[in-house]
Ligand code: ATP
């Protein structure tokens with residue numbers, strides 16, 4: 322490719338909405354172009370990277386018995402009605418109608434489509450296991466599309482689904498996918514960590530997210546400093562701890578003027594916050610619920626949502642609370658009627674709790690579960706914090722931020738049972754397929770690589786997914802000798818199947834060097850003054866900054882070798 326012909330409109334001014342490095346660098350280097358919120362064109366440079374990542378994914382999926390196929394992006398509503406998700410998926414789903422008023426959606430994921438297909442085609446245990454996959458556009462009307470390709474509304478996903486006859490089969494498929502994912506992200510040059518995860522709207526128990534570690538990541542993970550426990554903060558478990566029961570004391574109502582926060586009450590009463598219990602009121606799919614957690618803890622809304630089995634969870638409005646006799650800042654469980662009470666497991670163990678009295682400026686001391694109020698649900702609903710004890714080994718938990726680049730789920734029979742997708746065993750008995758599903762965001766993976774691998778000058782591509790491997794830069798566009806030499810090197814490298822750009826623009830050397838660093842070619846060959854004076858050309862490695870000066874005739878074989886060596890790694 323000649324730089325004069327490369328379609329990569331570089332930007333000098335990056336729009337303010339590009340908050341993170343990968344988004345800025347992709348815009349600056351002309352790799353992507355935004356057409357509307359969360360909708361991007363992959364320009365030629367990024368498309369080359371995408372295709373390389375896809376190829377790595379294909380190789381690893383095929384290696385574990387995956388079979389690539391392509392399903393429609395447009396889904397008839399019927400299949401989503403059959404699984405029960407048409408009315409559950411919510412605002413993220415793009416819904417459309419055909420000319421006859423029939424409902425369709427743009428696929429956000431394909432569990433329904435693939436289960437429908439398999440239900441019609443596969444009848445016998447003899448045809449299992451089956452692991453179909455595709456690499457395709459997905460559509461989600463995200464609440465907050467942002468960070469460029471990280472969270473867009475149209476994005477490319479590899480989705481694989483596994484169909485097995487039983488749980489043991491699923492375990493094998495899951496393990497194969499998990500290991501393949503580890504190889505894929507390693508080959509892309511990512512520093513990542515698989516973590517235990519919540520299964521969200523997709524459902525099923527048992528899931529891991531693959532997190533690329535990065536400060537700019539939207540996800541938080543906790544990992545143990547001693548063993549290999551790592552989990553998304555969304556599900557990180559609480560270490561089992563048995564609290565000693567105290568003797569129940571007489572309940573007391575106390576005046577706590579101007580103490581609307583738990584810290585203020587604790588200080589006023591002279592108790593540690595760990596002796597107090599916070600009560601919060603939520604609206605869960607339209608139902609008001611009272612939620613209780615130890616005063617110095619935070620509620621984990623994902624766990625709470627799982628405890629309630631609800632889809633939408635928001636704080637109740639102050640008016641709605643007042644209408645039920647629950648004054649903000651002074652809420653408690655005693656005497657509450659007609660509202661379900663959810664308490665954290667830890668609260669269930671606490672004796673003589675300090676809670677709100679459901680009366681302005683008043684709290685209650687020595688309140689006890691069982692004697693003074695009852696709970697409808699007792700569940701682990703709290704956020705685990707950095708520094709707490711590892712639930713597996715007793716080590717200390719550390720916190721890190723990450724970008725979720727992939728996720729694997731054990732779906733089991735969630736879809737096959739609801740959609741009646743069965744096979745028959747040796748005895749002719751019908752069973753639902755035991756399923757798994759496995760997704761990778763291709764664009765998000767590319768963005769995550771940049772997020773981890775860049776400097777103040779631009780992107781630093783790992784050789785395996787660089788848009789081009791080498792750029793040849795003649796520094797003086799008037800020197801015919803240099804131009805001729807650079808053309809020869811360019812031709813020879815191309816002949817050796819090295820992906821090369823020749824910077825044939827009539828630009829100053831500084832501009833050429835800056836653009837080469839910005840786009841992030843792993844190797845730059847510079848043909849400058851030294852060619853004439855000493856017969857030497859310079860080879861610069863983008864990642865290390867290392868410069869090697871070599872006699873002109875040795876440059877091409879050296880670079881071919883360097884590229885191939887980096888690819889093998
Ligand atoms: P998130 O929690 O970040 O919204 P998700 O858990 O909903 O993602 P999955 O349904 O697990 O996503 O999709 C599989 C993969 O697709 C994700 O791991 C991620 O890499 C990618 N992905 C999901 N949503 C987006 C998006 N809006 N833009 C780009 N990639 C996405």
Ligand code: MG
Pocket residue numbers: 530725727728
């Ligand atoms: Mg996910």
